[in-house]
Amino acid sequence: MEKVLRICKTASLRGVKVNELEVWRTLKIPDPEASTIKSVLVRMDYPLTTLDKLEHFLITFGSEITPDVVRDVKELLVNKNKHIFSSYNGDGDPQRFARLYGARVFVETDIDPEATSAVNALRYRFGYGERVHSVRKEIIWGMSFDPALNETEIRRYVQQLVGEPMYFFANPNFQKTRVEFKT
């Protein structure tokens, strides 16, 4: 996972601007949520070989991101005892991240409690006030499949998981998903 995060560091997903900061975070230990989900999916005969969970935060400020902001955001979002992380605000190569997994599912919750708390903490506890515009959080499920599968089959499996009727990774009533495949 450290390699994944190193690549994330130079792989902005959305062309980060000078007033934006991205933080990527994952657990040092194997993620128990990913393990549970993988075993459920394997039990349902999905030919998954890897399922990783990453959390991605995009913090938008009203002014340029300074080193102080980066330090405070890390202090807020990252516990060094349990997380490995990387942060980013500069140019990158989005394709590097795209090549890591067969498919990636991005899930965003309409009102994410952690993102809401992060906005409040940055505004009032760290004292940045209204300079903090927003904090968005996405969960990224990185999936790799049996190498014997071709691209069409992978797409079919992932669409089954994300779309109707399973909506496995996100409930469409309050979560948004997008899927990216290896290019």
Next chain:
Amino acid sequence: MVYRVEKSFEVIIINELSIAVIQFPGSNREYELARAFESVGMLSEVFRWKRNSEELKRFHGYALPGGFSYQDRNRAGSIAVYDRTIEVIADESERYGKPVIGICNGNQILVEAGLVPNTWKKLDIGMAPNAGRKDGEVVRTGFISDWVYVVHTGKLGRSVATKLFDEGELLPIPIAHGEGRYEMSDATLQELDTNGQILWKYATADGVIDPNYPANPNGSKANIAGICNKRGNVIAFMPHPEAANWLYQMRESVWSEKLEAQGIAERMNSPGAWRRFFESVKLHLYEVLK
């Protein structure tokens, strides 16, 4: 007492009305819920998710307790849906009309399974993370454990668990959840309303259905706290009636009867505000089976 079950259930002899309280890994209210059913003279059994699910067919009803099934991984209730246990319960409730009561995490499982509002595995509703609002602005997120008020908005006898509640009745009840915000499209809300499937709504202590926090503690759409399926035999309810089933469980500040009973042990063991919830289920089964 021996009852012969005829058309609606499989033909078997029943000694007592029995409820299976399903225990998933991470459930933590199963024994309270089982005791609540026992308090109205029913048999209840905590049924572990790993048992042969075919054994579930001998029960007259099912209850999904509160807690954190599968540690709420992915999202609350979404993993338990893929257990064979839930498939059997769905089949039994559909085929024989057996009652299914989902409390808190059980509510989340039933929503994720699509058993409420009606269609198996069709996600018309989502149980989103709490987001209490005041004048449209989010003022409270995260886990909430508190006493709130709910008003009974269902018609008299609309569901198996509300037979003994009056229309418009206002009652205090504890809640304890982090993902209890009902979210759905306006069309689904309209359909629920038209079919009378909205059983309980969060309200102020005066019974006003106020969309603002703290009356609506989790920001639920239309203040919804509990719903049923079209048939009325599957109930999804976020608050905890099993935690207000005896007088000693009630909070003095919301239930004056408890204050009056202080120091009198026998009275403390008398029914709390929500005993009727469980009595309703029992009454329903008697009516169906006699």
